[in-house]
Amino acid sequence: MSASQQTLQELIxxxxxxxxxxxxxxxxxxSFAPGRVNLIGEHIDYNDGFALPMALSMGTVVMGARNKSxxxxxxxxxxxxxxxxxxIQFDVKALEPSNPAISNCRWANYVKGVIYHFNHNVPGFNAVIVSNVPMGxxxxxxxxxxxxxxxxxxxxSTKxxxxxxxxxxxxxxxxxxxxGTPCGIMDQMISLNATANHALLIDFRSLESWQIPFMSKSLAILICNSNVRHKLSDGEYGKxxxxxxxxxxxxxxxxxxxxQPEHLSVLYKANDQVLINRxxxxxxxxxxxxxxxxxxxxxxxxxxxxxxxxxxxSLRDLYEVSCEELDALVDVANSCPGVLGSRMTGGGFGGSTVTxxxxxxVDTVISNIKKMYKEKYNREADCFVVLPSAGARIIKL
Structure with missing residues (x-):
């Protein structure tokens, strides 16, 4: 059984x-916190826009207890x-921001960063982390x-x-x-605030959010992981x-x-097509x-x-954050009977599509996608069906 197929109870x-x-x-x-897929609203969480993500049933469990230190x-x-x-072992009271470029353990930076910015006393502890969220x-x-x-x-810490x-x-x-990632706040917001059978409309200017019912027995959400991450993505998000x-x-x-229209005229006068497209x-x-x-x-x-x-x-042509593999996955999905729409999701330059x-x-579409992807790129596309799930929570052991 792959990690993505494990249930929450099995992770626990x-x-x-x-x-x-x-x-x-x-x-x-x-504790448990879910991953997410963004249905629409990409690369606008850091631009005062809106996004419409939903939480996945897949997530990460952190489990442990205080130690004697x-x-x-x-x-x-x-x-x-x-x-x-x-x-990893470290002193929770002696943390300082590190250069992720020279870190040999990137996952640990996320843990250390949260403890550092928690800004309250954290006792010594032992913990294990288990997850079925596909990385990258x-x-x-x-x-x-x-x-x-x-x-x-x-x-x-009881704080x-x-x-x-x-x-x-x-x-x-x-x-x-x-x-070292200049991310927006969407991923954390949906992980914390998700409700089962709902997507979450988030206004990133006010941080208001609204639960949007999203449930249909006749429809499904399919995520296809391209299993690629192009080096071009390094620094492109910040750019x-x-x-x-x-x-x-x-x-x-x-x-x-x-x-307003008059504001756009300034960009046209500057003759900067890249900024116009963005x-x-x-x-x-x-x-x-x-x-x-x-x-x-x-x-x-x-x-x-x-x-x-x-x-x-728009993400492919104007924002230029897609890639050949994602475009191919989207194209084959959109060509299949029964598909209403498909798009890349996440930061881009690899990663996944959402359909x-x-x-x-579902079975026919997955078969077509896997066949095309294997023949064209000689690699596997991991496909899994997801439902809008509940957000982060403490687990009673």
Whole structure:
């Protein structure tokens, strides 16, 4: 059984056994945080836009208990495809932001960053981490780890953070300062606030959010992991943020939500096609996301599918964050009967696609995708059907 097929209960049992075998006593505290897939609203969470993600049933469990030390953390991960060692020890009271470029254990930076920005006393502890969120697949394994770590140390220290908004901000600061990724706040927000059978419409200017019913027995959500991550992605995320900031500066604005036609004329006069394209994507993706939320509310899944197709075209042509493999996965999905719409999801340059399709067509679509991908790229595409699931929580052992 692959990690992505394991149920939450199986993850818990695996964690309990691993903790017992490693540390010789029973775990007392456990937390779970899900990964996510973004249905629409890509690369606009850091641009005051909207996004419409949903949580997955797949997630990350952090499980452990205090140890006899005052401040030593001893953590072992059983997650697949990690970078560096699978076990780390460090002093929770002596953490400083590190350079992720020279870190030989990237996963540990997320854990350390959360503890550092928790900004309250954390006792020495032992812990194990188990997860069935595919790493590097664009379904937010990093946010699942951050959020689960935060809930775990909250329970361990008995210090409670005031709100999920503040929890999300702590996790984002951890990713910025310890992992070196200038991410937005979407992944952490959906991991913390998700409700089963709902997507979450998030306004990133106000951090307001609305639960959008998303349930149909006749429809399914299919994620296809390309299992590629191009080196081109290194630094490209930050470059897109810089380009968006430059566009706003040229227009004399602080938010893309305030863009009017006369503002766009400034970019055309500057004759900077890259900034024009980036701006067009952000503005149009904001509108598409709001339209998608309305479509789900009204049960207009055909409209939702069309908006997903438009989103991918924009990400490919205007924002330029797709890649050949993602385009191929989207194209073959959209060519299959029963598919309403498909698009890349996540940061891009690899990772996964998300497809809305009729349940009765799932097996045929997966077969077609796998056959094409193997023949064209001589690699496997991992496909799994997901449902909108509940958010992060403490697990009673």
């Amino acid at each position: 049992e695996k964690g309990q056994q691993a903790f017992r075998n490693t540390f010789g006593y029973e775990a007392e505290v456990a 005052q401040s030593t953390a001893d953590i072992i991960t059983f997650s697949e495809k990690i970078d560096g060692t699978n076990r 697949a664009g379904v937010s394994s990093s946010a699942a780890l951050e959020v689960s770590t935060l809930l775990f140390i909250e329970a361990l 409670r953070i005031a709100s999920n908004d503040e929890r999300a901000k702590i996790c984002v600061r951890a990713e910025h300062t310890f992992a 897109r943020r810089e380009q968006c900031s430059k566009a706003l500066e040229l227009m004399g604005l602080k938010s893309f939500r305030d863009v 701006t067009k994507h952000v503005i149009e993706e904001i509108q598409r996301t709001m339209d998608a939320a309305e479509a789900l509310k009204n049960g207009d899944f055909k409209k939702m599918g069309e908006l997903m197709k438009q989103s991918h075209t 809305l399709l009729e349940t009765q067509c």
